[in-house]
Amino acid sequence: MRLPRQRRAMRAPVTVLAVLALTVAGCSTAEQKGDFASLGDDRETVTLIEQPWVDLQTQNEIARQLLGDLGYSVKTDKVTVEIGAQALSDGKADAYLGNWWPSQTPTFESLIKDKKVDVLSTMVTGTEYAPAVPGDVATELGVKSLADLDRNADAFGRKIYGIEPGSPGNETIQKAIDDDAYGLGDWQLVPAATPIMLAQVDKLTSEGQPVVFLGWSPHWMTVQFKATFLEDPDKVWGGAGEIRTVTREGFADDKPDVDTFLKNLKFTTDEAGQFYFAHDKENKELSAIAADWIKANPDKVRSFLTGVKSADGTPAEQVIFG
Secondary structure (H helix, E strand, C coil), rough: CCCCCCHHCCCCCCCCCCCCCCCCCCCCCCCCCCHHCCCCCCEEEEEECCCCCHHHHHHHHHHHHHHHCCEEEEEEECCCCCHHHHHHHHHCCEEEEEECEEECCCHHHHHHHHHCCCEEEEEEEEEEEEEECCCCHHHHHHCHHHHHHHHHHHHCEEEEEEECCCCCHHHHHHHHHCCCCHHHCEEEEEECCCCHHHHHHHHHHHHCCCCCCEEEEECCHHHHCEEEEEECCCCCCCCCCCEEEEEECCCCHHCHHHHHHHHHCCCCHHHHHHHHHHHCCCCCCCHHHHHHHHHHHHHHHHHHHCCEECCCCHHHHHHHCC
């Protein structure tokens, strides 16, 4: 297979992308929207699950570009976490690079226990995911814990700003409200697409209004808003700690080289943050962010290719680097 000149030029290390941080539902023009019904037995086609999170979108795009050079076709299905989990368990999608853990426990735990979904690897460690307030709000109101919210209910307007409707994080917040945990029974969850939520937080913060929102790291929000993630003394919040790659049952047997490639994928929280920054602050396309990262990180790319062969059986490193 003849490779693009850009891949052939990857022999010398190049400096890494500058700092990064968050997310929009934007899609690379090179991405394809998958069709669950088309999965079948095509050993050269891979279907990845995707939500509009820039780190996940970029990581999917990096996989798409590299696997594309190896002769595989990668499609992305842009669905909710719950629908994506069901597609994996039904064998209608192949892999998901965005399994935040343990925050997605309610969605994935039973599927993993029943071996309908396999945990392939941990891709990112050191993540945070929890209700948060801007740093100046934490200081001025003395809010460090979920238990501190209700005594400041009027200041916050009794609202918690969430992300996409149906996300596991939203569901956990709603359950806390339904159960009147921390006295939040008369509070309201306000779900919205991530960019809309962030715009609202930015607006309220600039107006000097206290706001509590569903936050996570890596992301530029932790820098811009000096986000303080709220403590959870009663353990009602699942939290986060790592992002894992999960696959459908039998994927390793059906597509062993792609399975090995996906298992090899590892990113740092700084890299994930850079993806967000490049997309949201520098207005770069996902395809360009992925291509630039690949070009700038030949050593990591080689680690992704360890033990991997192309669709025609050629060692992957030989195909990519010549």
